[in-house]
Every structure is written in C-alpha cells, then in structure tokens.
Amino acid sequence: MSLPWTPDEVADLPTIGDRVDTLTDQSRIPGGPGARLRVVRQEATAFRREVPGTGTPDSIVTCDLVTLPYPTRFGLFRASRSVAPFLSITNRMLVIRWSDSGGTRRILLFEPSDWELGRYTPYFDSVAQRTPEVVQRQVVTEHGTVRQHLGRLGIAPEDVDYLMFDHLHTQDLRRWVGTTAHQDDLGEQPVAVFPNAKVIVQRDELAGIADLHPLQKPWYQPATYADVPAEAFLPIEGSVVLGPGVAVVKTPGHVFGNQSLVLNTATGIWVSSENVIAAEALTPEHSRLPGVAKWSRSWQQEVVLNANTVETTADQYNSIILEKTLADRSQTDPRFLQFFPSSELTGAWTNPGTRPTFVHRAITHSSA
Template identity: 35%
Template sequence: MTSTLKNLGMQEVLDFDNTRNASSPIARLENVRAAAIKFREKIMQQPDVQYYQTVDLVRAPYPTWYGYTGVFAQKSLTFPFLHLLNRLFIIQYKDFNDQLKVILFSPTDVENNRKTPFFERLAGSLPESASKVFAPQYTSVEKTLKKLKIKPEQIDYISYDHLHTQELRKWLGSDHQPAYFPNAKLIVHEKEWNCVQGLLPVQSDWYCPDATVGVDPTKIITFRKSLALGHGIALVHTPGHTEGNHSLVVKVNDQVFVSSENGISLDAYEPKSSKIKAIREYAENTGVEVILNGNTQEGSNDQYISMVMEKTIAGPLHSNPAFPSCACSSESTPYWLFPGLKQTEILGALKFGKLIHLKS
C-alpha cells in the first residue's frame, strides 16, 4: 500500500492513529482534538495549493430536524424544511512527486442523483413543474469545467466526503457507457466503498441504486487511514455520518478549509456563537460543541468527535474568527421559498489562487 501511494504521489497520514481507541467517549474526543491541533500546525507549514474554487451547483429542500439533529422536534417545527446549496470544489495542487494534479470534490451528477430514494419520494410529492422552483440548478460540472477551460481528460481524481446521493457511472464509466472523465480515479475510504456493496435498508434510502455497478475497479483508489494527496491537501477520515466519511482539508490563502457534510452550516460547527436562538440555547443548555447533520446516524458519537476534529483542523475563519473555516459541501443558505432559519454566517462560494492550464 505504501509503495502504491508513493507511486501516486500520496502519503498516509498517521497523526490520528489510535486516537479513537480509548474506553470513554470524552477521552476519545480529547485525543482526537489534541491530534487535530498538531495536524493543523503541520498543514499550516505546507505550501498553499495552486488553485481552489467552490461553485454553487444545485439547491435542494432538506428536513430541518435532520440538519440540526436534537435542536428541533419534527412535529413542533414552524418551518419543517431548510434549503441546502450543494457545491463543487475544484482544486489544483502539486503531489509529493511534484506533479500538478486536479481533483474535483463533490462533483454532483444532478440529473442521476435525483434517483436517490429519499429525494425521489420528496419530488414525487410535488407537481413536476415545481421541481425547478423547489430545487433549482444553477450550473453543472460540465459547464463549470468548460468555463474554466479544463478538459475532461485533465481531471486526475474525483472524491466525495461520502457516497450519499452520488451516481458515479457518468463520471467513471461502466459496462454500458464511456467515462466522462476518461483518466479520473475515485478516491474513497475503504469502509465507504465496502458499505456501498451491501447496504442495510436504513442506509439505502440515501444512496443512488446501483450507482457503482459496472465501474472499472482499477479506477477506484481506496484508503484505510487518512490520506495526504500532496502539498497543502489531505483527505482525513471523519467517521460517524457514515463509516467511511472523510473530509477535504485544503490550505490556501494562509488558512485551512475543511469540507464535508457532517454539518450543514457554520452555526452547526459553532452553535454557541449562533444568532439562531434555538440553536444557541440548545448549545448553552446541553453543552454541545457541534450540531450533527443526522439524516443517518450510523455513529453519532463518532460524528460528534469528527466535527470537533474538523473545526479544530480548520481554525478561525479570517472573515469572522468566531466561526471555523468549515466549507460545508452542502451549506444551509437563505431561499425565498423557505423563509425560516437565517444563518448567522454564510461562507459562500470561494476562489483563491491561479489555475495553471496544461496541454492535454
């Protein structure tokens, strides 16, 4: 494994080894927090990635009691839905073999992802004409790359924090269709990949049916620990939301951005600083440091620890140090059709660095 990673210009991250082995949850939390502080110090000493951009792709309604688990009772909600804005992340960086690489994090196949059972049922409860209003799409992966003058064959890797709602066959190809990204490989945690091969009913409601069937196994790179892809970029295992959940860690603009769907807003990562009364009071009354995105609760204690880990690695947001620089892959944002919760601080779309265009 080590030799394979070396050939790929990657390295295992050992900083979090055994941090979750303590007998008590609070000991595991503090072990992970201490390791996250040291890991942040290391990545802050590394060069920035070459280019980092996030792009608004598509909106989707999402149950509020999932987004802020524990804060709201489903039956008592005045506004039962909030709106998530899903984003694409484009990162160009140098790997440890000094090769320039491009990874797409969370490249959503909007049309096919709608086959996710939960969202398919939700859409089925609405008139067909209403879908564009309830879940508007702003752009696509293909249009974004064309605008940036990045050719499909120039994408080296794709990755997702976990595979909820993700249909992979368009990007990677299958027995019945060519790959849109002919040279790309999927980087996925081994536990997440194994899970998709045999889901329980409580999981399958959130996964696209047959989303990996027929994908060439040589296009899959699995990892067991955390993984440094190159200078200033890593995929850190953050289990809980799913067993194989991992978070994107990127150093750029002299700060660290950490991305996943463990939480859906900066309010969720720093609830005691939230201006949303219910969230702030819940944090004050219970002592919680974070609020889980809990549509599936495969491991709530682990997810809680992972969110603390994420915000510790991220550190303070430059524009508002009361919150960490956690760039949620799907961020709760205002939308006229769902006028309920007003987020305290919205990170929004980001762009840093200069994209280097390479010949094919």
C-alpha cells in the same frame, strides 16, 4: 445486491497519498466515545501544526451546482425551532489544482455531483414523487453541471486526475467513470467523462455499499455501482496528504467511511465536508437560527450535526470536533470558522427561520 468486485479485489487496488501518522482511526482508539473524543482533540491539534508545512495548492475554485430542499430535522439535528419542515442547501464543487513533487500538475474535483442522476436516490425520489412539478420548480435551483463549470474554467475532462466525495450518499458515478455494461435506465453503456480520473474513497465506505444497513438504504444508489469497474477507485484507509496543502482526513460517523478535505490556503486552514450544513453549526453559541444557541447551551453540545443518518452519532460528533480543531477562524467574522459545508445552508423565503447567520459561499485561493 452483488458488486462486480470483491472486498479482496478492492484491497489489492493501488492507493494514494502520504499517510498522516498523527491521526489515529477512531475505531482503533481504545476506550469509549468520551475517551476517543479526548484523543481526537489532542491529535487534531498536533496535525493542525503540521498542515502549513505541507505547502499550499496552486488554486482553488468553487462552483455552485444545485440548491434543493432538505429536512430541517436532519440538517439542524434536534436544535432548530423553525416552523419550516424544510430548509435549503446548496451543493458545491471545489476544483483544486497543485503540482506534485515531480512537477506534474494535478486536478482534484471535490464533490463533483452528477445531480441530474442523484435525484433518483430513494429518499429524494420519494419526495419528488409526492411533490407537484410546479412546486419543485419553486424550491430547486439548478446553477450548473460539473461539465459546464469545467468548460467555463477551460479544464478538459481528460486532465482531471481525481474525483472525491466526503461520502457517496446520492452519488451515481456511472457517467463520470464509465461502466462495463449497457445501462437500461440511461439507454447506453456510458463511456467515462473523466477517462483518467480515479475516485478517492475510504475502504470502509466501499465495504458499506456492498452490504447496506437499513439506516443507509434511503441515501445510496447501490445498483448504480454494479457495473462500475473496480479500477475506477483509489481506496484509502485513514488520513493522507495528497499534495501541497491538500489532505484527506477520515471523519467517520455521518457514514462509516466519511472523509473530509483539508486545505491550506492564503487565509489559513479550511476544512470541508457535509458533517454540518452551516459554519455556525461548529460555533452554535453565535447562531441566530431559532433555537440553536439555546439548544447548544441546554444540552451542552458544542456542535450541531447534519444527521440524516445516525449510523454512529458519537463518532460523527467526535469527527466534527476534529474538523473544528483543524479549521482557522474566518477573516470575515472570527466568531465563525473556515469550515466550508459541501452542502451549505441557504436562506429562502419558502423556509422561514432557516436563514443562516453567516455563510461562506466559496473558497477562493491562488498562489500566483
């Protein structure tokens, strides 16, 4: 597949944020994965002390998008003893608002998945082809679209400044940022729903989409990027602070260019990504999910990965330790951390043995 822009053109695009010098890109840490893990713990501890000093955003609102099945062997990598081949996850969007140093109000949508088009991701499309429609209606719950939620919140699409995903698995951005050509499958040349928004993405992931490895191919829709203009992206390298209490931390492993959202709120520091699918995956010793606590003890693993791809598994483990070190403890149950899975494990009668011990369901914050 060829993209309409070259890596050099992407490298010349403007970027965003104040670089976090405390955190070193894992690829630049000398030594093996064990050495990198030690450095990650140390640097995450240092950055954790810095985050409160950046301030807090004006508000954070959580919006449910869709609940859908996901293989248990991926979501609870090797740890689950559930008989259910699938569990359920709920995809959610965060709407974060803040004022920048010049007083301009900013709006970031984190995980604004166009799930209506995301279903054509090769893996999910192949599952749908094998699943009767009557069964699909039983296991998929559509909560609301991105546009419906913004309408409810009174946010005009043209007021959105940034779109961000922890990674671009399943994402089809054409309706959000527009295209440069007619789209045969959509029957139109999409005009950007968010005409003033830019997609914050790690340069590593843009490079990966341009030349997918076989391990990646079931999870991306590369053809949908062929007519997306390069200027729709704000590529970053590493970790940056976007605004008061809002930071992006590079967390490679789940994909090469994975990134996590860090938020400083009235209840302390939150971290959000899809590196794990449940808060208890960061403290598996407290999990009541069948097999998880025992597996953690037996294998001396302090986290349980979400591993539908195993691109660089050791790096993903290290990245989750970074997230675990940054997040404050939950005020609801201090056994668990304020880690908010962008796709959170959700109990369902169809999936015995996969009901989570603890769920967040939302991040809610207002500085008013």
